[in-house]
Amino acid sequence: MPTTLRRAHIHRLPMRSPDDVGALEAAIAQGDIDPAGIVAILGKTEGNGCVNDFTRAFAVRSLEALLGRHVSADAVRQIAMVMSGGTEGALSPHMIVFEARGDDEAQPRTFAKSLALGRARTPVLAGEDLGRLAQVAQVAAGVRTAMADAGIDDAGDVHYVQLKCPLLTMERIEAVEARGLRTAVRDTLKSMGFSRGASALGVGVALGELQLSDLSDAMICSDYGRYSERAATSGGVELLDHEIVVAGMSAGWTGPLAIDHAVMRDAIDIEPARAALARLGIDVPGQVPAAARDRIAAVLAKAEAAQSGKVRDRRHIMLDDSDVSSTRHARAFVGGALAGLFGFTDLFVSGGAEHQGPDGGGPIAIIVERA
């Protein structure tokens, strides 16, 4: 019964500045995007991606203002907005709008499964649970809910989980301690890493990459040999629960879009990405040629500097440079490696990758419009 099928649309739109929502505004005005169907917006803004990067909040504020003119304030709040700072090198500032529509087209379906999107929010995370197994379990449950929302039964069909998680502030820490308990960390900045790390492990548990029973509190942000190959987590001070978006393949969705993923073992390990592209139907020996590029809807990757201080046994200086953060170095360099493969530069390459792929490498997801 085709009327029950949903269909995902991906819109990759340029941004001339962090607060530039002009391309989105135009797409809405032209009817290319229905604001009511927007599930999530991922954006790469041109700040430093570190502590004092205000371009993320500025972008979110501008998106909220625009969307608030089209849908209710509550509907705006339902949209997951994940802004990632840092377009180093020739990476290009852009946003990726994930839209879901009922499919009203009558044609018989071409593909058995298509790109499926789902979202969920967890209950509020107790401060004392942050960075501990309780958070892992809570996130795992949330991911399963988002999978159900997407109509994905098989965890093997999930290729990307974007998750925003809470962090600790001094107020939250003190509230925990007033109840006679202790938080996993007292350093608010470190709490971001613990929250991202525990959340990534939770994704891994939900997807069957990891077993909750094999994990312990002590492993979180310590045993980086355990990780998810499909998680992308980021922290935000503005929420107390978890905001989860799942992207995968489902028979409940139609349309030409498909997603797959790969894991880069180090900063220049592009061949797994090439193999994923081939699985998606774009099988190219060198750089993706211009004609095929238009069929690539989105590239979502993680970049970070290897803690070993080396890439394939050659020393890198990213961790020793006190003038430029290692996360900025890593995004520029991995961005270059991936742009060399894909042939374009508006790639969603984000940093900070606790328990998200191996040290110095990271997951990469690709969404393609099938021929």
Added chain:
Amino acid sequence: MPTTLRRAHIHRLPMRSPDDVGALEAAIAQGDIDPAGIVAILGKTEGNGCVNDFTRAFAVRSLEALLGRHVSADAVRQIAMVMSGGTEGALSPHMIVFEARGDDEAQPRTFAKSLALGRARTPVLAGEDLGRLAQVAQVAAGVRTAMADAGIDDAGDVHYVQLKCPLLTMERIEAVEARGLRTAVRDTLKSMGFSRGASALGVGVALGELQLSDLSDAMICSDYGRYSERAATSGGVELLDHEIVVAGMSAGWTGPLAIDHAVMRDAIDIEPARAALARLGIDVPGQVPAAARDRIAAVLAKAEAAQSGKVRDRRHIMLDDSDVSSTRHARAFVGGALAGLFGFTDLFVSGGAEHQGPDGGGPIAIIVERA
């Protein structure tokens, strides 16, 4: 008569810090390198590659101290030492030692031509000639001398010209003006760009890429549509003439090493480099596999941010970032693109490319040990 043949050797050595000459010291101690045969040393050091980068001078001082224990001070002065600051992203600090030896092996030669090295110095450049056609002509003559030194007759056999050129200081400017003349620029920093640009044009003239009669003073650092595809020039306050090293192919040299070059049209244009690799006998569809990497002796490339503010019609932010120099962004990103192709990170990627390849792109030379 094989005894008259020369043979080039390339040694790519890691550096643990700008003053680390330990690998070179060990190679000399083990007899792998004969200090008397060193023609040039190119190094990538981990400074910012900009005005206040003292890692270059520190490296040169350390090399001079080491070599001074093996050969005469005059012999040390003959060695061209070109340190390029900036190993952004995962680029790895290293030095490339160019050595020439008489070939004492008796076997019949396998290759018609082999990697040939030559060097030359020009007369002292008059201050009023810097950044003008007189410098272009002087450099062109110097390149021809270096070609002769290398035993290269055909300019088409030259694939890389590394050139160090002088700059203007306030003292030099005033000396010119005391003689009633005027310099091309009065800004000492800009004089570096003019000297690099005029030198690159001089290389182009020597190699037949450009005609001196088609050029004018006004085109220098202005009409960037005119450029050499084989020049790499850098300025130094320590010299008043030009120090030139030519690398190409010659029947007067033997051994398995060969060089070729390509031009990247933009920051992610890696396919021309792949084609050059194939011409050199390493024909690979994706990333160069581990087995073939060892045969790549050196990769020498230029990187810079496109003045258009775009790469393939997508905006880049390199020229707008007041926290990180565009040259640092560009080296990291282009370094990533090239490392994605070559599969290793000790690539000689340097910035500043007036009249050296097209805007936003640049020349790349590759030296390979043939099978």
Added chain:
Amino acid sequence: MPTTLRRAHIHRLPMRSPDDVGALEAAIAQGDIDPAGIVAILGKTEGNGCVNDFTRAFAVRSLEALLGRHVSADAVRQIAMVMSGGTEGALSPHMIVFEARGDDEAQPRTFAKSLALGRARTPVLAGEDLGRLAQVAQVAAGVRTAMADAGIDDAGDVHYVQLKCPLLTMERIEAVEARGLRTAVRDTLKSMGFSRGASALGVGVALGELQLSDLSDAMICSDYGRYSERAATSGGVELLDHEIVVAGMSAGWTGPLAIDHAVMRDAIDIEPARAALARLGIDVPGQVPAAARDRIAAVLAKAEAAQSGKVRDRRHIMLDDSDVSSTRHARAFVGGALAGLFGFTDLFVSGGAEHQGPDGGGPIAIIVERA
């Protein structure tokens, strides 16, 4: 007739982030500030103060949103909002709200003159006039209008002129050229400097510091020996005319606030500021003691790196540091020098000072609540 007198109020409010308008919101809620009376808001935000500083626009957007809930959109547009990026060192992000009220208090006036505020906007500046004498003249006329608005007859009573001026974009340049004319510069970034410089000279002309007849187009951004000691100009892409705020002393205003100014000859020349403080009634030998600090309503100063490369014959490295902009160095250092005098850190120290005080120094204005 006291009812005709006006009274200026100055509110120096902390900002916890560029978009934090909480202190202003609270002051309005408590009736301490009447939004309808706000003449201007100056803010120091924590961006880099250079090209890619989005904290300024983010702050303005947040102020507009808040004020738009209290007064009409047109009234919001009337308020001059000048955000200056860069709170280096221990400078503290803050905003200074300039408010004017009718004075309804019945007491006989204590002071002959009090702080007076006036504002004006000029006609739209033709693109071809930017950076030329025509702009100087236009600004001079605008400053005189703002003086009239403030009720200041004697230019000697003006101590501070804050001015926002337009800049050239490629569109504006092309529009000029389409009319067969030429702009003073074709580089859009440089056009900001030319606009700031011409505007500062215009202030100097209006205040009698300079004579229009002594100036020429060629002197603008070239002959820095000519400057105003009371101008603070900044460029903005959002306007085509000039937005002018004048602060001085007038018998038409009442209340304890008074303003005076001084000129620092170099980055550490704090004694003129001390002398200005003494003229305002705070005569202290060392650092202003805690008790007197509360009486200092605002400190408005300019900082820049001396082009000579020296401060009192000792070399500084601000212009050679490719990792940190010289403007950031200068604000931190001058901020420290001034904080050592004033004893607090929420000082409005801004950079970029073409024709605003001598090279390496700059004007400083101080507003004090008299005893």
Added chain:
Amino acid sequence: MPTTLRRAHIHRLPMRSPDDVGALEAAIAQGDIDPAGIVAILGKTEGNGCVNDFTRAFAVRSLEALLGRHVSADAVRQIAMVMSGGTEGALSPHMIVFEARGDDEAQPRTFAKSLALGRARTPVLAGEDLGRLAQVAQVAAGVRTAMADAGIDDAGDVHYVQLKCPLLTMERIEAVEARGLRTAVRDTLKSMGFSRGASALGVGVALGELQLSDLSDAMICSDYGRYSERAATSGGVELLDHEIVVAGMSAGWTGPLAIDHAVMRDAIDIEPARAALARLGIDVPGQVPAAARDRIAAVLAKAEAAQSGKVRDRRHIMLDDSDVSSTRHARAFVGGALAGLFGFTDLFVSGGAEHQGPDGGGPIAIIVERA
């Protein structure tokens, strides 16, 4: 018996680059400095003062090369060379040469006590002792030895202790663990902080500011309420023991030089420095006037960002800026505050101040030539 008296000389010399030893060379050539009498050289170089600051090693290498032409290699090794990176703001690169000579002048002594210099080295520090009370005790003993060398009996006469301490490398950590012991930290970067902190506490114990019996291992780099007001410690990978230089007042020394110290409670607390100046005979209400400046031989201060995030209850952004290290911010700002007092910019302001003065403040020592 005047022939037994010693006399200290202080030479503050400009540096045009990190490797510029020209002023020292000239002073030696002119007989102003006897290389054999040099006790210590402190230098401010223009690097970033952080991990990848190679200007310090470059300066030391250049000094060693120069001095090695005048005295034996062993004598060069005896000279304490402490290079501090970072001349932010208008701080000026310079070196301070501490020289001691026998006093051959016959005049009756004018001052009861004069500036006295002493040095000492401790035994090699066992890796497992670093950052623990054993290091504190070892340093305390070393400081007492240096005091004896200086002829200072009363700890109250010591005003400045410059100390270079070892750090842990992976090799050293593994050597400790091979013996079945554990080091205080396993992070090599953190080991620098622990070594500096324990050394500073050792200075405090030697000077009677702290009691060894009141301290515990757990307090090191944790309880910052305990500190020395006269210690300046820095780590170096090149030594395994401690290199100590003490400066104070002693009747065994003659000449017009005198030293005193003060403690800044925060980044703008300059009045204690003014009071110290007054005690040394330069009693000035505002900035030190030009005539008196020449009598100030050296200013040695510490700067760091307050961990509280505030200066006098106003927020600072130094710890949140991911583009510029907080240590760079702090040196620029405190440098400005002190230059505003002293009237010149070649001040030795260094960062990193574990247990060296209160949080956000730091010790300052001043050496003056008495009238």
